[in-house]
Amino acid sequence: xxxxxxxxxxxxxxxxxxxxxxxxxxxxxxxxxxxxxxxxxxxxxxxxxxxxxxxxxxxxxxxxxxxxxxxxxxxxxxxxxxxxxxxxxxxxxxxxxxxxxxxxxxxxxxxxxxxxxxxxxxxxxxxxxxxxxxxxxxxxxxxxxxxxxxxxxxxxxxxxxxxxxxxxxxxxxxxxxxxxxxxxxxxxxxxxxxxxxxxxxxxxxxxxxxxxxxxxxxxxxxxxxxxxxxxxxxxxxxxxxxxxxxxxxxxxxxx
Amino acid sequence: xxxxxxxxxxxxxxxxxxxxxxxxxxxxxxxxxxxxxxxxxxxxxxxxxxxxxxxxxxxxxxxxxxxxxxxxxxxxxxxxxxxxxxxxxxxxxxxxxxxxxxxxxxxxxxxxxxxxxxxxxxxxxxxxxxxxxxxxxxxxxxxxxxxxxxxxxxxxxxxxxxxxxxxxxxxxxxxxxxxxxxxxxxxxxxxxxxxxxxxxxxxxxxxxxxxxxxxxxxxxxxxxxxxxxxxxxxxxxxxxxxxxxxxxxxxxxxxxxxxxxxxxxxxxxxxxxxxxxxxxxxxxxxxxxxxxxxxxxxxxxxxxxxxxxxxxxxxxxxxxxxxxxxxxxxxxxxxxxxxxxxxxxxxxxxxxxxxxxxxxxxxxxxxxxxxxxxxxxxxxxxxxxxxxxxxxxxxxxxxxxxxxxxxxxxxxxxxxxxxxxxxxxxxxxxxxxxxxxxxxxxxxxxxxxxxxxxxxxxxxxxxxxxxxx
Ligand SMILES: Nc1ncnc2c1ncn2[C@@H]1O[C@H](COP(=O)(O)OP(=O)(O)O)[C@@H](O)[C@H]1O
Ligand SMILES: [Mg+2]
Numbered sequence: 001x002x003x004x005x006x007x008x009x010x011x012x013x014x015x016x017x018x019x020x021x022x023x024x025x026x027x028x029x030x031x032x033x034x035x036x037x038x039x040x041x042x043x044x045x046x047x048x049x050x051x052x053x054x055x056x057x058x059x060x061x062x063x064x065x066x067x068x069x070x071x072x073x074x075x076x077x078x079x080x081x082x083x084x085x086x087x088x089x090x091x092x093x094x095x096x097x098x099x100x101x102x103x104x105x106x107x108x109x110x111x112x113x114x115x116x117x118x119x120x121x122x123x124x125x126x127x128x129x130x131x132x133x134x135x136x137x138x139x140x141x142x143x144x145x146x147x148x149x150x151x152x153x154x155x156x157x158x159x160x161x162x163x164x165x166x167x168x169x170x171x172x173x174x175x176x177x178x179x180x181x182x183x184x185x186x187x188x189x190x191x192x193x194x195x196x197x198x199x200x201x202x203x204x205x206x207x208x209x210x211x212x213x214x215x216x217x218x219x220x221x222x223x224x225x226x227x228x229x230x231x232x233x234x235x236x237x238x239x240x241x242x243x244x245x246x247x248x249x250x251x252x253x254x255x
Numbered sequence: 256x257x258x259x260x261x262x263x264x265x266x267x268x269x270x271x272x273x274x275x276x277x278x279x280x281x282x283x284x285x286x287x288x289x290x291x292x293x294x295x296x297x298x299x300x301x302x303x304x305x306x307x308x309x310x311x312x313x314x315x316x317x318x319x320x321x322x323x324x325x326x327x328x329x330x331x332x333x334x335x336x337x338x339x340x341x342x343x344x345x346x347x348x349x350x351x352x353x354x355x356x357x358x359x360x361x362x363x364x365x366x367x368x369x370x371x372x373x374x375x376x377x378x379x380x381x382x383x384x385x386x387x388x389x390x391x392x393x394x395x396x397x398x399x400x401x402x403x404x405x406x407x408x409x410x411x412x413x414x415x416x417x418x419x420x421x422x423x424x425x426x427x428x429x430x431x432x433x434x435x436x437x438x439x440x441x442x443x444x445x446x447x448x449x450x451x452x453x454x455x456x457x458x459x460x461x462x463x464x465x466x467x468x469x470x471x472x473x474x475x476x477x478x479x480x481x482x483x484x485x486x487x488x489x490x491x492x493x494x495x496x497x498x499x500x501x502x503x504x505x506x507x508x509x510x511x512x513x514x515x516x517x518x519x520x521x522x523x524x525x526x527x528x529x530x531x532x533x534x535x536x537x538x539x540x541x542x543x544x545x546x547x548x549x550x551x552x553x554x555x556x557x558x559x560x561x562x563x564x565x566x567x568x569x570x571x572x573x574x575x576x577x578x579x580x581x582x583x584x585x586x587x588x589x590x591x592x593x594x595x596x597x598x599x600x601x602x603x604x605x606x607x608x609x610x611x612x613x614x615x616x617x618x619x620x621x622x623x624x625x626x627x628x629x630x631x632x633x634x635x636x637x638x639x640x641x642x643x644x645x646x647x648x649x650x651x652x653x654x655x656x657x658x659x660x661x662x663x664x665x666x667x668x669x670x671x672x673x674x675x676x677x678x679x680x681x682x683x684x685x686x687x688x689x690x691x692x693x694x695x696x697x698x699x700x701x702x703x704x705x706x707x708x709x710x711x712x713x714x715x716x717x718x719x720x721x722x723x724x
Contacts, residue, residue: 050679053671074678075687083679090676093667094694103690104680141694158680 001066003027004082004166004197009060011041011048011222018044020222021060028165029194033208034201035233036219037241042201043087045219046170050084051077064166079108081165085155085172091143097154098124098138101161127160130190132183148175156187168199173207185210205237218244270491270522272364273464274357278383282340284467286438288312294340294438298406303417311426311436318430326583328554332528337469337500339438340384347379347386347404358382365491367460374706376455377402381472382462384440391457399448402457405473408444415446420475423506423536423562431530435471435504442472442503447482447513456485456518456704461501463492463527469500476506478513478541487518487707494524498553501527507535507543511565514542518707522714523552525582531557534589539565546703547574549584550714558616560589563597570599573703575696577715578611578643579722587616587648596627603634604696607643608722615647623654630660637695638668639688639722667695689719
């Protein structure tokens with residue numbers, strides 16, 4: 001049961017229903033893409049998975065390797081191996097990338113154990129090189145004054161350092177030029193393997209040329225309206241979201 | 256209103272313990288001329304000191320509490336219930352072996368003898384009213400540096416002591432400096448001869464052990480021409496049910512070209528009223544730097560100042576205040592420019608947690624006739640919760656032309672999105688907050704001596720851990 005599973009999930013903010021009966025299973029070793037128009041609830045899904053306190057789960061469940069996730073605090077989910085690359089990462093003034101990641105890794109060690117500094121820096125520099133980041137970044141405050149592209153790279157750097165079991169990437173491609181996109185894709189592709197399940201949230205098909213998914217899901221108005229192989233992304237690109245929306249309408253009627 | 260955040264569990268703090276100690280010298284409760292005479296008799300004060308004390312008492316009784324501008328909480332101090340002098344009467348020892356066992360244990364638990372061996376040039380340890388240990392490294396003593404308690408200083412070195420004592424901060428400066436004048440006991444007297452640069456810090460550690468007690472140490476540091484010295488003080492007290500009063504006076508004198516750096520880390524428990532007056536007098540080309548970190552206490556009122564008396568004198572206050580639930584940190588800085596080409600720098604950072612309140616009061620004064628004076632003031636406040644509070648009262652009077660002042664202030668709030676972001680990386684809420692706080696003070700702490708910034712970060716972590724429910 002090495003999989004991240006979302007079952008009949010309903011999410012509300014106040015009295016607005018945003019996710020309405022969504023189901024999804026991402027086994028480790030696979031890359032799944034979720035595509036959907038703006039406002040369809042993709043980021044909401046990502047944040048609920050990560051345990052954001054503002055959203056109410058009104059129904060359904062989420063499990064990670066069979067274990068219930070919704071009862072856990074956000075930090076506990078993270079330490080158990082769930083990572084979210086944010087669509088809009090927060091700035092943490094005064095806290096350097098090096099200190100931040102160090103604290104995050106330290107938080108994963110058993111009490112009384114100290115992170116080994118030399119190994120830590122070796123790994124940090126290696127990952128930065130992979131992502132084409134200058135070493136001077138380690139002493140910059142997390143996301144403070146970063147360009148959109150730098151923020152996205154920093155998200156992927158954290159992913160590479162924290163080595164989660166499941167990674168949800170929320171529009172990591174948006175705002176990236178083609179070169180930056182390739183770098184980010186290379187980072188993710190290097191981490192692909194039997195230990196990692198990826199949920200790739202994107203608005204555009206473009207990213208999927210570089211990170212080729214095993215499965216593609218189309219999300220409209222808070223639910224998955226279509227699932228298929230990687231060719232679904234191309235079909236969607238051709239036919240547009242209206243086509244997907246119509247399908248959603250049909251589904252709603254047939255329920 | 257019920258606070259959102261749980262009160263800090265002071266039990267986590269390493270200072271919260273106390274041993275039962277028998278006091279041979281006890282002035283009893285309350286304050287009167289009798290108290291003064293008791294203290295003067297026990298300490299065998301010279302007449303001029305006894306008179307100084309009596310003038311202090313008179314001024315203290317005459318002056319009203321400054322509640323027209325300061326916190327009304329001052330009114331809850333019951334001066335009749337406080338014990339003004341408590342000592343075992345054994346005097347300050349030169350070696351830890353000679354310090355009475357129960358008191359030695361206290362300082363060992365606080366890690367003082369260990370720090371002394373590691374990196375200090377000298378240590379004075381005060382337990383309630385009197386120093387129980389005072390020692391200076393032989394090599395430093397041989398350079399002519401004097402580092403003793405205030406009683407020993409006024410008796411054995413009257414020619415230097417009397418010249419400056421009470422001159423930087425007169426008895427009537429404020430109600431609490433007057434109180435200190437009346438009942439002062441303990442604190443350090445330091446003299447550094449011309450040209451001597453004391454490499455390692457001298458440290459004093461002030462420990463309150465008794466309940467309903469008032470600690471009134473008095474420190475006087477004189478750095479003679481071209482000399483340099485760093486002094487560090489640390490303070491703790493156990494958490495008692497009743498209020499404890501700490502009202503110190505610290506006077507610094509930096510003669511021509513001398514440098515004094517005075518570092519404070521206060522980690523008072525939440526029942527302590529900490530009402531302290533600190534001021535330095537900087538002569539020509541001298542430099543006085545206050546590094547002042549206030550953690551804990553119920554109410555702290557403290558505004559370290561520098562009187563820039565000589566041409567090209569420099570004054571600096573770098574301060575950090577952390578106001579936790581129910582606490583009020585009312586801190587700031589005073590820079591009195593009194594000569595041409597003097598410069599001053601104030602950087603103040605405050606953090607308010609839960610229902611904590613941080614107040615910054617600044618005073619920068621540059622009179623009209625002066626030329627080429629500069630002041631830079633930055634005060635930044637960080638609010639952790641919606642219930643946290645901060646206020647800023649900068650008073651800058653700069654007259655004349657050719658003088659430059661620069662003032663910046665900011666208030667920021669740790670957002671729930673920031674906390675969520677950090678939690679998503681695996682940090683607990685408390686770890687996330689303490690990381691934010693450390694980030695906020697980071698650029699300032701980097702300017703502190705190493706041993707000190709480590710200690711401060713640890714204290715901040717402990718405070719934040721306790722403040723998250
Ligand atoms: N914190 C919030 N408060 C109010 N409405 C929200 C909030 N987050 C998302 N929404 C609403 O939920 C819907 C889905 O948003 P989102 O999950 O960001 O979609 P997507 O990521 O697919 O563009 C939108 O209508 C948006 O306005
Ligand atoms: Mg989104």
